[in-house]
Amino acid sequence: NLTLSHTEREGRRPEQTELLADKLDLAALAQIASRLPLGIPTHALVQSFAPSGLVETLKARWQGPIDAPTTYAVSGRAKALSLAASPAPAGGKPASVVGAPTATSTMAPGRPGLSGATVDFDMTQDGGRAQIAIVKGSLDFPGIFEESDSGPQHRGQTAQPAICQ
Numbered sequence: 001n002l003t004l005s006h007t008e009r010e011g012r013r014p015e016q017t018e019l020l021a022d023k024l025d026l027a028a029l030a031q032i033a034s035r036l037p038l039g040i041p042t043h044a045l046v047q048s049f050a051p052s053g054l055v056e057t058l059k060a061r062w063q064g065p066i067d068a069p070t071t072y073a074v075s076g077r078a079k080a081l082s083l084a085a086s087p088a089p090a091g092g093k094p095a096s097v098v099g100a101p102t103a104t105s106t107m108a109p110g111r112p113g114l115s116g117a118t119v120d121f122d123m124t125q126d127g128g129r130a131q132i133a134i135v136k137g138s139l140d141f142p143g144i145f146e147e148s149d150s151g152p153q154h155r156g157q158t159a160q161p162a163i164c165q
């Protein structure tokens with residue numbers, strides 16, 4: 001289910017948009033996106049994330065144009081969320097190693113990934129909060145840990161949810 005409502009700018013009132021959605025299958029949406037005329041960079045980006053999982057609820061509101069909103073609020077919940085990690089691009093810039101002497105550097109890490117996550121989030125232009133729980137899933141931090149996928153040895157373990165603010 002998806003509802004999108006948009007009100008054009010009228011006088012001093014800025015344009016406003018609201019998106020309400022539930023039960024969105026991310027893998028199915030990625031397949032649909034691959035058949036839309038979104039351009040090669042967008043197709044490559046969506047494919048690189050290999051998204052899967054179910055967005056149970058999503059509520060987004062913003063004022064102003066989508067590419068430069070003046071205010072926004074987004075909240076929702078996703079279950080069984082998986083987003084593929086990506087290695088650092090070849091020829092990447094050096095980055096400091098956490099805990100290493102200041103003269104030590106390494107290549108910039110890749111994009112983190114996760115699988116099997118339940119994510120609850122609520123954010124505005126002023127900040128936000130996310131709670132992430134992973135059961136029978138994994139985290140992948142390429143370029144940070146030698147074996148970046150927390151893999152099968154951690155799958156099935158129940159962890160306390162992480163809360164990010």
